[in-house]
Amino acid sequence: xxxxxxxxxxxxxxxxxxxxxxxxxxxxxxxxxxxxxxxxxxxxxxxxxxxxxxxxxxxxxxxxxxxxxxxxxxxxxxxxxxxxxxxxxxxxxxxxxxxxxxxxxxxxxxxxxxxxxxxxxxxxxxxxxxxxxxxxxxxxxxxxxxxxxxxxxxxxxxxxxxxxxxxxxxxxxxxxxxxxxxxxxxxxxxxxxxxxxxxxxxxxxxxxxxxxxxxxxxxxxxxxxxxxxxxxxxxxxxxxxxxxxxxxxxxxxxxxxxxxxxxxxxx
Amino acid sequence: xxxxxxxxxxxxxxxxxxxxxxxxxxxxxxxxxxxxxxxxxxxxxxxxxxxxxxxxxxxxxxxxxxxxxxxxxxxxxxxxxxxxxxxxxxxxxxxxxxxxxxxxxxxxxxxxxxxxxxxxxxxxxxxxxxxxxxxxxxxxxxxxxxxxxxxxxxxxxxxxxxxxxxxxxxxxxxxxxxxxxxxxxxxxxxxxxxxxxxxxxxxxxxxxxxxxxxxxxxxxxxxxxxxxxxxxxxxxxxxxxxxxxxxxxxxxxxxxxxxxxxxxxxxxxxxxxxxxxxxxxxxxxxxxxxxxxxxxxxxxxxxxxxxxxxxxxxxxxxxxx
Ligand SMILES: Nc1ncnc2c1ncn2[C@@H]1O[C@H](COP(=O)(O)OP(=O)(O)OP(=O)(O)O)[C@@H](O)[C@H]1O
Ligand SMILES: [Mg+2]
Numbered sequence: 001x002x003x004x005x006x007x008x009x010x011x012x013x014x015x016x017x018x019x020x021x022x023x024x025x026x027x028x029x030x031x032x033x034x035x036x037x038x039x040x041x042x043x044x045x046x047x048x049x050x051x052x053x054x055x056x057x058x059x060x061x062x063x064x065x066x067x068x069x070x071x072x073x074x075x076x077x078x079x080x081x082x083x084x085x086x087x088x089x090x091x092x093x094x095x096x097x098x099x100x101x102x103x104x105x106x107x108x109x110x111x112x113x114x115x116x117x118x119x120x121x122x123x124x125x126x127x128x129x130x131x132x133x134x135x136x137x138x139x140x141x142x143x144x145x146x147x148x149x150x151x152x153x154x155x156x157x158x159x160x161x162x163x164x165x166x167x168x169x170x171x172x173x174x175x176x177x178x179x180x181x182x183x184x185x186x187x188x189x190x191x192x193x194x195x196x197x198x199x200x201x202x203x204x205x206x207x208x209x210x211x212x213x214x215x216x217x218x219x220x221x222x223x224x225x226x227x228x229x230x231x232x233x234x235x236x237x238x239x240x241x242x243x244x245x246x247x248x249x250x251x252x253x254x255x256x257x258x259x260x261x262x263x264x265x266x267x
Numbered sequence: 268x269x270x271x272x273x274x275x276x277x278x279x280x281x282x283x284x285x286x287x288x289x290x291x292x293x294x295x296x297x298x299x300x301x302x303x304x305x306x307x308x309x310x311x312x313x314x315x316x317x318x319x320x321x322x323x324x325x326x327x328x329x330x331x332x333x334x335x336x337x338x339x340x341x342x343x344x345x346x347x348x349x350x351x352x353x354x355x356x357x358x359x360x361x362x363x364x365x366x367x368x369x370x371x372x373x374x375x376x377x378x379x380x381x382x383x384x385x386x387x388x389x390x391x392x393x394x395x396x397x398x399x400x401x402x403x404x405x406x407x408x409x410x411x412x413x414x415x416x417x418x419x420x421x422x423x424x425x426x427x428x429x430x431x432x433x434x435x436x437x438x439x440x441x442x443x444x445x446x447x448x449x450x451x452x453x454x455x456x457x458x459x460x461x462x463x464x465x466x467x468x469x470x471x472x473x474x475x476x477x478x479x480x481x482x483x484x485x486x487x488x489x490x491x492x493x494x495x496x497x498x499x500x501x502x503x504x505x506x507x508x509x510x511x512x513x514x515x516x517x518x519x520x521x522x523x524x525x526x527x528x529x530x531x532x533x534x535x536x537x538x539x540x541x542x543x544x545x546x547x548x549x550x551x552x553x554x555x556x557x558x559x560x561x562x563x564x565x566x567x568x569x570x571x572x573x574x575x576x577x578x579x580x581x582x583x584x585x586x587x588x
Contacts, residue, residue, distance in 0.1 A: 060462055082461035092462055100455030102519060103448065110445075111452045115464035117445065121473060124444035125437040131444065138445065178463060 011074060013038040013213050014059075014182060019068035021051075021058050021237075028054040029065065030237040036215065036230075038181070041208055043216045043224045046234035047257075052217040053095055055234070056184050059215075060092055061085040073181065087115055091180035093171040095187045095217075099159045105170055106155040109142035112177030116141065145177040148206060150199070165196040172203065182213045189220040201227055225249065233257075272522060273432075273439055280428045284421065294420045296536055298492065301427040302485045303528035305434045307512040308521055309481030314510070315518035316442060317474045318454030319369055320377050323384025324509050327479040329391060329501030330357045331486025336404045336496045337397060346411045350487040354480055361479035365472040384506050391498040403497025410491040423492050430488060434481055438521050441477075450474055451519070504546055511549050515556055517563020526565040 012035040021029040028051045036042045044052050058065045061082040070077040077085055091112070100108050117138055123131050146152045149169050154162060159170060168188060175183055185204075189197045197220060204227050207214060218224045224231070224245075231248045233240040241251045248254055280297075287293045310324050334353025338344040344352070368379050391398050398404065410417040410426065417426050441447050452460035453467050460467050490496045508531065516527025538548060560567040 062458065062461075082458070083464050083466045086462055086464035094459065098456040098459035100452050100459065102451050102455045107448055107451075111448050111460065111463050111465070114445065114449060119445040121441075121446050121477075124446045125441045127440040127444070135444065174459075174463065 010038070012036055013073060014215070015069075015071040016055075016059070017069050017071075019055070019058060019065050019070065021054055021063055021065045027237045029058065029068075031068070032234070032237070032239055033068075034232050034239065034242055036182075036213060038213050039208070039211065040229040041204060041214045041216060041227055043218060043228035043231045044234060045218065045221075045224060045231060046240070050234040051237040052234055053186055054237075056092060056186055056215075056217065059085075059184065060090060086178065089179075089181035090184065091175035091178040091182075092184035093168070093175055093186055093188060095190070097164075097167055097171065099167055099170060099174075101158075101160040103159055104155070105151065105157050105159050105162070106139065106142050106146065108159050108170055109145050109174045109177045110138050112145065112174035113138045113141045115178060142173075142177055145173045148176060148210070149173040149203060165192050168192070169200075169203070172207075176207065176210075176212070180212060182215060183207060184215045184217075186217045187219065188216070189218055189223050197223055269443065270436075270439065273436060276435070276522070276525070277432050280432065284424060291420075292536075294424045296532060298420070298424045298427045300529045300532040301424075301431040302489055302492075303509075303512060303532050304431045304525050305485040305488075306482055306509050307516070307524040307528035308434055308438050309478035309485075310509050311513045311516075311518065311521065311524035312438060312441070312450070312474050312481075313478040314513050315520065315524065316447065316454060317450045317471060319471060319475070320373075320510075321380040321475075321478070322377050322503075322506050322510065323380040323382070323387070324478070324482055325501045325503070325505035326384045326387035327357055327361065327482035328486040328489070328505065329387060329496075329498070330360070331483025332490040332496045332501065333391060333398060333404075333486075334483070335487040335490040336407050339408050340404055340406055341397075346408060346491060347413070350410075350484075353487050354483050357483035358476050358480050361476045362472060365475040366468065369468070369471040369475060381503070381506075384503055388498055388502050391501065398498070401498060403495060403499075405495045407490050407494045407496070409494075410488070417491070427488055427492070430484065434484070435521065435525065442521060446470075446473070454519070504549075507546070507549060507553075511553050514553060515564055517566025520563070520566050523563050523565035527563065530564065 014036040016035070017033045019029050019032045020027070032055060044055065046052055054063065057063045059070060059077070061077065061080050061084070065078065068078070072088055072090065075088065077088065100111060117134050119131055119134060143152055143155060146155055149172055151166065151169055151173055154166065159167065162170065168191070172185070172188065189200055192200060201223055204214060204216070216224065216228060228245055230243065231245055232242050233248060233254050235257050240257055241248055241254050283293050283297060306324065306328060310321060313319050313321055331353045334356055335346065335349045338349035338352060339346055364383065368376065368383070371379050392401050417423060449460065449465045449470050452463065452465055453470050457467050489500070512527040512531045513524050514527070515530060516525065517523030535545070538545065541548065556563065562570065
């Protein structure tokens with residue numbers, strides 16, 4: 001890229017270069033590089049065990065990759081612990097539900113607002129007046145996130161009492177409550193029925209309309225092809241292809257390695 | 268109302284000595300139950316809410332007690348100053364140990380806290396020139412609250428109950444705040460809590476220090492109330508008792524811990540005759556609760572009550588939808 005064009009182009013929100021992560025002998029990420037521009041819905045697809053979840057875990061500081069770099073909003077993330085990375089504006093959901101089952105729905109989402117307000121321990125124990133006002137504010141923020149996810153009527157229920165599909169949506173609400181710049185969704189459609197998947201598609205659209213960049217790992221091809229602006233295909237920890245949905249669907253390597261033609265039923 | 272249960276509880280505590288004047292059982296056993304409540308509520312913050320086990324909690328209880336005992340008898344410190352110093356020292360030690368200890372999980376954490384409790388007990392027995400060894404320290408002066416010397420069973424009932432209500436109130440506030448939700452999140456899913464921006468190491472350290480402070484506070488009051496301390500009051504049996512109280516009442520419920528502490532105190536009074544079998548009975552109780560009502564008596568019973576109420580409501584004709 002010439003100096004001129006790089007000066008004109010806005011720098012990407014997320015730039016991953018040469019990321020490597022191995023577990024014993026398994027190279028789960030073998031030098032992965034890609035860039036995500038702000039405001040996009042960027043999908044990461046690939047067969048089981050391709051390294052998608054590992055990529056997410058590395059991005060959010062749960063793993064310590066052995067090589068590479070992760071630049072987010074022009075700052076290096078590598079080496080930061082998860083809570084510091086969250087503070088930079090990254091939130092996520094989990095492939096295996098990680099709800100706080102010991103809390104109600106709204107309390108779960110209020111934990112999502114954790115970084116948007118600071119309560120001092122002593123002030124909380126004494127419940128000073130400003131702590132009460134702050135609680136009210138946190139609750140309002142949480143309810144707003146629940147409304148965006150069409151869950152406001154469930155606010156007071158124990159998180160564990162919801163049907164599976166709604167629990168997954170509570171995770172999205174909780175992540176959104178953090179007001180992230182980048183939202184990582186790990187297989188949000190897994191285990192959902194068709195109606196719920198359609199609702200999820202609408203929800204992802206609303207999230208984008210709110211100005212949040214989305215990184216989406218998903219096996220449900222109609223959803224992926226319908227909603228994403230760009231795709232990254234991983235296979236055995238390496239990038240197999242990267243591009244617009246139409247190009248990916250037409251890429252013979254992708255079809256051969258992963259999709260086995262399945263990509264063609266995209267909507 | 269958020270604190271309705273608390274006000275009810277406070278009312279009951281205040282009414283007891285009025286309803287039963289000059290009743291040894293209410294006043295003396297009540298004060299002992301009050302100390303147990305402080306200990307159990309603090310331990311429940313750590314175990315029930317943050318999900319971190321401690322089998323050495325009696326150590327912090329003992330450190331508070333011995334700090335008050337040593338500083339007042341050997342150095343002639345005023346009792347309030349000794350209490351504050353005990354809190355400060357115990358809190359500082361808990362803070363130092365919290366990070367390395369709470370990095371451990373499950374059985375390892377249980378073993379480490381168990382070891383901590385044993386070490387503190389051994390020190391209390393062995394450091395004879397400071398602690399008086401196995402015979403303990405006697406002649407601890409009365410608690411002096413800015414000129415008021417706390418003396419007699421009635422006054423002690425008042426002081427301990429006031430301290431207990433303060434601790435319960437602080438705990439209820441804490442649990443239902445951003446700090447408390449972060450703690451419960453650590454228990455629910457530590458990874459998810461981190462991804463929501465919770466510094467889980469810090470959160471665990473904080474709760475460890477708070478529960479140690481509550482225990483040391485109870486220890487100081489205990490030392491002055493008894494005017495005597497010995498290592499036996501702070502051994503492994505006591506740590507197990509405290510865990511039993513928390514589990515008996517129901518983890519992650521402040522009033523559960525309150526009920527567990529009161530129930531076990533009453534049980535101990537009833538079982539004085541079986542003193543030699545105390546540990547056995549605690550063990551059996553712990554096992555029975557774990558098998559038949561793993562959510563604890565208080566939590567289990569209140570859930571059952573809610574189910575009954577729900578079923579009664581269902582009996583009424585359903586509104587047409
Ligand atoms: N914590 C771990 N320890 C050891 N091996 C791991 C670990 N996490 C992932 N792996 C391995 O790394 C590889 C990539 O796993 P990963 O979970 O990232 O796949 P994925 O693309 O998310 O698959 P799926 O679509 O099934 O979710 C697999 O071979 C997996 O067995
Ligand atoms: Mg995965």
